[in-house]
Amino acid sequence: MPIKNRFAETHAEIAAWRQHLHQYPELQFDVHETAKFVEEKLRSFGITDITTGIGQTGVVAVIEGRSNTKGRAIGLRADMDALPITEATGLPYASNVPGKMHACGHDGHTAMLLGAAQYLAETRNFDGKCVLIFQPAEEGGGGGNEMVKDGLMERWGIEEVYGMHNMPFYPVGQFAIRPGALLAAADEFEIIIDGQGGHAAAPHEAKDTNLAACHVVVALQSIASRNVDPIKQVVVSVCTIQSDTDSHNILPQTVKLRGTVRTLDEDVRNLAEQRLQDIATHTAAAYECTAHVDYQRGYPVTVNHEINTDYAADAAEKVTPGVWRDTPPIMAGEDFSYMLNARPGAYIMIGNGEAGATVHHPKYDFNDAAIPAGCSWFAEMVETRMPAG
Numbered sequence: 001m002p003i004k005n006r007f008a009e010t011h012a013e014i015a016a017w018r019q020h021l022h023q024y025p026e027l028q029f030d031v032h033e034t035a036k037f038v039e040e041k042l043r044s045f046g047i048t049d050i051t052t053g054i055g056q057t058g059v060v061a062v063i064e065g066r067s068n069t070k071g072r073a074i075g076l077r078a079d080m081d082a083l084p085i086t087e088a089t090g091l092p093y094a095s096n097v098p099g100k101m102h103a104c105g106h107d108g109h110t111a112m113l114l115g116a117a118q119y120l121a122e123t124r125n126f127d128g129k130c131v132l133i134f135q136p137a138e139e140g141g142g143g144g145n146e147m148v149k150d151g152l153m154e155r156w157g158i159e160e161v162y163g164m165h166n167m168p169f170y171p172v173g174q175f176a177i178r179p180g181a182l183l184a185a186a187d188e189f190e191i192i193i194d195g196q197g198g199h200a201a202a203p204h205e206a207k208d209t210n211l212a213a214c215h216v217v218v219a220l221q222s223i224a225s226r227n228v229d230p231i232k233q234v235v236v237s238v239c240t241i242q243s244d245t246d247s248h249n250i251l252p253q254t255v256k257l258r259g260t261v262r263t264l265d266e267d268v269r270n271l272a273e274q275r276l277q278d279i280a281t282h283t284a285a286a287y288e289c290t291a292h293v294d295y296q297r298g299y300p301v302t303v304n305h306e307i308n309t310d311y312a313a314d315a316a317e318k319v320t321p322g323v324w325r326d327t328p329p330i331m332a333g334e335d336f337s338y339m340l341n342a343r344p345g346a347y348i349m350i351g352n353g354e355a356g357a358t359v360h361h362p363k364y365d366f367n368d369a370a371i372p373a374g375c376s377w378f379a380e381m382v383e384t385r386m387p388a389g
Contacts, residue, residue: 018111025082055147072128075161108366116378144335170351173373175316183302186333197253
């Protein structure tokens with residue numbers, strides 16, 4: 001069968017793990033209870049080679065195959081952290097922690113990798129080592145980078161690394177991937193516009209920072225429309241506009257703009273950063289204000305290695321025929337990019353169903369129906385990349 005029979009048998013058990021994790025979400029590096037749950041499950045599978053505290057709170061475990069004639073090691077990664085969102089699903093297993101929620105499906109990723117670990121520890125039908133990577137702080141903390149800096153690849157001799165993310169509005173269990181840039185670089189900016197506050201009835205005596213800020217917001221959209229090659233992609237989004245007053249009759253002294261820039265190309269990334277700086281500074285000056293720009297580079301582009309993309313897609317084809325091998329890039333960011341910068345590998349999407357909410361929404365929920373396909377893909381990657389002799 002395309003879905004490994006063992007995962008049909010353990011589906012309910014793995015779904016129960018997922019729903020438990022969903023009830024107790026933790027943020028960024030503060031995933032101590034999640035990591036403890038992961039470690040306990042791994043030990044219950046008979047896995048003893050477990051290291052905790054990698055990248056602060058990550059967990060790394062090793063499953064030895066029946067043989068290890070070539071000394072190979074393949075890494076499989078799942079993220080463990082949740083988001084600072086108040087859940088609105090009304091589900092019986094909804095978050096028990098106010099203001100925290102698994103709204104991106106990391107509970108599903110962790111459960112699926114645990115399910116694959118249980119199967120691989122039982123069968124060990126491969127030649128080499130499977131390195132299980134349970135990562136903290138994907139949502140803004142750069143936990144993937146911290147694990148890499150902590151020697152993840154070198155300490156466990158990882159040659160290739162693979163990861164998976166659920167994708168809303170794709171058919172359940174269907175896979176999608178592409179070689180090259182799959183997910184965007186995710187940068188952040190803050191622009192503080194300073195002028196001269198005053199009475200709203202006498203704007204001529206003030207330097208109106210609100211007016212300057214509004215023109216900056218509009219002008220920043222010219223980066224995409226007039227500066228970047230139309231066949232390339234860039235997103236510039238101002239997400240927060242905040243003044244130092246909430247009064248109806250005071251012109252503020254300062255206005256703060258915060259937002260994000262998403263790109264798939266390093267040259268475009270450099271251009272966008274420079275243009276944002278220039279546009280903010282000169283537009284503010286046109287309204288007799290000043291602008292200070294703080295631009296912070298975040299996660300790099302997630303780039304799938306071409307041959308490893310083929311390996312991942314071929315394994316997915318064995319699980320669910322009809323893999324979408326040239327899915328469009330997505331302008332969301334992902335810190336698995338750091339692992340792909342350190343070793344060859346690929347990141348693949350698995351369908352979460354064509355109904356429901358999107359990720360990062362208070363009504364989002366990972367679809368447990370995707371578990372058997374996801375577990376099968378993780379296991380298939382190990383068995384096909386390190387076949388038993």
